[in-house]
Amino acid sequence: MKQETKILGKIWTKRDKSTATTINPPTYRGSTVLFDNYQQMVKAGRHEYEGITYGTDRLPTQRQFEEAMRELEGGAVTRVFQSGIAAIQTALLAFTKSGDHILVCDNAYGPGQRFCRKVLKKFNIDCTIIPANVGADIEQYIQPNTVLILLESPGSITFELQDIPAITAIARQKNIVTVLDATWATPLYLKPFELGVDVSIHSVTKYISGYSDVLAGTVTVNERYGQAFDSFYKQMEIYTPAEECYLALRGLHSLATRLRQHEQSALTIAQWLQTVSIVDNVLHPALPCHPEHHLWQRDFTGSSGLFAFTFKKDYTDTQLAAFIDSLELFHLGYSWGGYKSLLTAAKIMRATPSRYAGKTIVRLSIGLEDCDDLTHDLESGLAMLT
Numbered sequence: 001m002k003q004e005t006k007i008l009g010k011i012w013t014k015r016d017k018s019t020a021t022t023i024n025p026p027t028y029r030g031s032t033v034l035f036d037n038y039q040q041m042v043k044a045g046r047h048e049y050e051g052i053t054y055g056t057d058r059l060p061t062q063r064q065f066e067e068a069m070r071e072l073e074g075g076a077v078t079r080v081f082q083s084g085i086a087a088i089q090t091a092l093l094a095f096t097k098s099g100d101h102i103l104v105c106d107n108a109y110g111p112g113q114r115f116c117r118k119v120l121k122k123f124n125i126d127c128t129i130i131p132a133n134v135g136a137d138i139e140q141y142i143q144p145n146t147v148l149i150l151l152e153s154p155g156s157i158t159f160e161l162q163d164i165p166a167i168t169a170i171a172r173q174k175n176i177v178t179v180l181d182a183t184w185a186t187p188l189y190l191k192p193f194e195l196g197v198d199v200s201i202h203s204v205t206k207y208i209s210g211y212s213d214v215l216a217g218t219v220t221v222n223e224r225y226g227q228a229f230d231s232f233y234k235q236m237e238i239y240t241p242a243e244e245c246y247l248a249l250r251g252l253h254s255l256a257t258r259l260r261q262h263e264q265s266a267l268t269i270a271q272w273l274q275t276v277s278i279v280d281n282v283l284h285p286a287l288p289c290h291p292e293h294h295l296w297q298r299d300f301t302g303s304s305g306l307f308a309f310t311f312k313k314d315y316t317d318t319q320l321a322a323f324i325d326s327l328e329l330f331h332l333g334y335s336w337g338g339y340k341s342l343l344t345a346a347k348i349m350r351a352t353p354s355r356y357a358g359k360t361i362v363r364l365s366i367g368l369e370d371c372d373d374l375t376h377d378l379e380s381g382l383a384m385l386t
């Protein structure tokens with residue numbers, strides 16, 4: 001039996017004669033949670049009560065989703081947040097203090113980098129941006145006060161991969177916490193803890209929820225740092241609405257099936273784009289031409305539906321508009337991982353030398369539409385540029 005089949009099969013097993021046994025578990029909403037007697041309340045006051053004490057104490061819907069994610073990832077503690085960025089921010093705050101230094105890879109999610117520059121900086125936490133394809137060479141950036149490394153592999157715009165086990169081996173020796181944003185691969189195609197990562201982050205907003213109608217994120221922590229993260233989470237009194245947890249949990253059931261289709265269509269379209277004369281690089285880790293393809297082959301068990309390409313020529317905004325606005329199936333919008341195909345296009349700027357600096361990166365989130373239809377849409381759109 002597949003690991004995910006086993007984990008998801010037992011989410012909703014409690015049966016009670018007074019309730020209907022729907023396939024999906026009920027959604028628990030609430031601020032106040034009632035105690036049965038005064039004795040229980042006294043225990044709660046002493047932090048000795050084992051039940052749920054309040055809405056911010058993680059109601060059952062939240063706990064069910066967290067537990068499913070924790071098991072899928074093989075971690076010790078999972079907590080859900082109101083967005084992926086909130087998950088990143090909380091993980092960074094949990095493991096840093098004034099006077100510390102952190103390393104952040106250059107292709108990490110932009111708003112996360114901005115949080116380091118603008119917010120952590122205020123608390124005297126210093127940040128160094130390191131190359132997007134860093135590996136064992138990370139050693140040269142480590143300072144005596146370096147406490148955390150934030151990775152994202154592959155990065156979700158330029159798709160460079162980091163050599164995760166090489167980095168975590170060095171970090172472990174120096175007691176540096178490694179945090180990996182693994183949103184692209186989902187918990188199904190990458191097992192961060194097996195590669196020595198301490199903290200795994202997912203933007204649930206993407207493939208896990210799958211319908212572009214949820215904002216949520218998770219942080220999963222290994223045995224070594226689980227307790228520390230759990231205590232920090234409790235201090236923050238974070239609450240994630242039950243509706244979001246319910247939808248995230250529901251999304252998990254179709255994740256593997258959806259992902260297979262995203263993967264297949266994206267590979268087909270990426271391979272086709274390689275044959276288009278005006279296309280320069282196709283940035284997809286599962287293509288043999290990808291510079292870190294060997295790392296993807298070694299560490300990942302699949303690829304998802306998000307990749308990008310560049311052009312041989314530099315087109316004006318007017319020319320790009322003719323291509324992009326002519327598309328019928330690819331819509332313009334941020335985020336990704338849903339059933340509808342999306343496109344973003346922008347020049348990227350990097351803090352470290354990058355093969356894509358100053359180039360227009362066209363990023364495609366391949367949805368669940370018919371793959372031939374998607375290819376034809378791109379084909380007629382790209383014809384506007386020739």
Ligand SMILES: *Cc1c(COP(=O)(O)O)cnc(C)c1O
Nearest residue numbers: 083084085109156183203205216
């Ligand atoms: C979208 C995204 C996030 C942020 O998730 P939100 O839920 O939109 O806040 C974080 N990391 C990566 C890689 C993302 O693509």
